């Protein structure tokens with residue numbers, strides 16, 4: 165049998181959450197292996213909230229991709245349900261809470277390219293361009309058998325292997341899963357009118373239709389629709405599709421030209437019942453899958469990455485074991501509240517949109533009315549939207565580990 169490479173931490177999965185965790189750990193001097201194939205070209209975009217941008221700045225990654233990101237300075241929510249009870253339009257300005265921008269929107273391919281370049285330049289980080297086939301937790305370390313034939317042994321596994329995580333299964337962690345009668349379609353658009361750094365979310369009876377700025381006269385669109393409707397939209401030719409998007413967006417961006425290619429994602433939410441066990445800590449979609457409403461998914465994933473790195477670095481500096489039970493217990497406790505709060509809020513908003521039940525529609529309308537009109541509530545909602553008030557890992561506050 166081939167000899168195992170021994171490292172302190174093995175990160176499994178080279179998506180954005182795994183890359184960020186590996187960079188954070190290795191930059192702090194922890195011998196780390198990043199196991200996973202390079203992600204394929206991903207044309208989706210991610211709205212990174214201000215604290216995620218701060219973390220990427222602290223890691224030195226942001227300067228390498230900031231030029232491809234557009235600031236989100238204004239968020240608008242407009243009720244386009246056409247129902248009897250409609251919520252008032254609400255607009256939030258980043259300046260009201262002292263921020264230059266709520267965050268930045270960037271195509272995943274640019275973010276991933278910057279992360280990969282940065283990861284390649286860190287001495288303490290070994291990149292293995294292969295998959296993990298089998299994970300075997302033991303009392304003192306975890307053994308990972310690689311598809312390429314070798315093996316790695318580590319004291320801690322950071323499981324960033326996405327929604328079908330084999331690491332989660334190896335740790336015996338179950339999930340709670342829910343599906344929704346909705347599909348998210350993603351497009352990138354060119355348009356003739358400027359977006360003025362404003363993201364506009366139209367709430368429709370099938371789900372949100374959200375336009376998010378990209379640099380120049382471009383925006384991304386996440387269009388949540390009933391599956392049958394989504395199928396019909398996805399089959400439209402380029403001109404009919406562009407015209408339909410322009411109609412749905414009430415021409416606020418002028419003439420629309422949809423760029424070739426789109427993504428299609430059935431909506432589901434899934435949360436691990438425990439975030440860490442048997443030397444395996446779950447991060448990103450291995451820990452939680454959240455519908456793409458309100459830009460929470462990867463922002464949570466980056467907070468997971470920052471948190472697990474901080475706890476491992478602390479344990480290492482104390483001379484302790486980075487995968488010890490108390491480190492994993494702390495990780496679970498620190499991440500659970502943030503993740504369950506966000507998942508609950510996204511689920512609630514989505515259900516009130518789908519609901520034909522008048523009291524649910526009234527509650528959503530009243531909630532948005534109060535948030536729109538009552539200054540302190542509004543600012544508290546904006547602050548909580550950007551970052552959890554309770555606790556934030558150091559990286560998310562822009563501090564290096």
Ligand SMILES: Cc1cc2nc3c(=O)[nH]c(=O)nc-3n(C[C@H](O)[C@H](O)[C@H](O)COP(=O)(O)OP(=O)(O)OC[C@H]3O[C@@H](n4cnc5c(N)ncnc54)[C@H](O)[C@@H]3O)c2cc1C
Pocket residue numbers: 176177178179180181182199200201202203208209210211212294295296297324325326327330348349350386427429447448449450456459460461462463464465
């Ligand atoms: C339509 C849409 C819009 C979204 N918009 C936003 C947004 O605006 N803001 C936001 O914060 N979030 C957003 N999200 C969520 C965000 O895209 C995800 O949270 C994020 O991509 C998950 O990253 P990850 O690294 O956890 O997982 P992934 O990107 O899925 O990466 C997992 C990686 O693990 C690898 N892997 C799997 N199995 C193995 C194995 N056995 N061995 C080694 N490697 C393995 C895979 O190859 C992959 O590279 C959106 C999601 C969707 C669907």
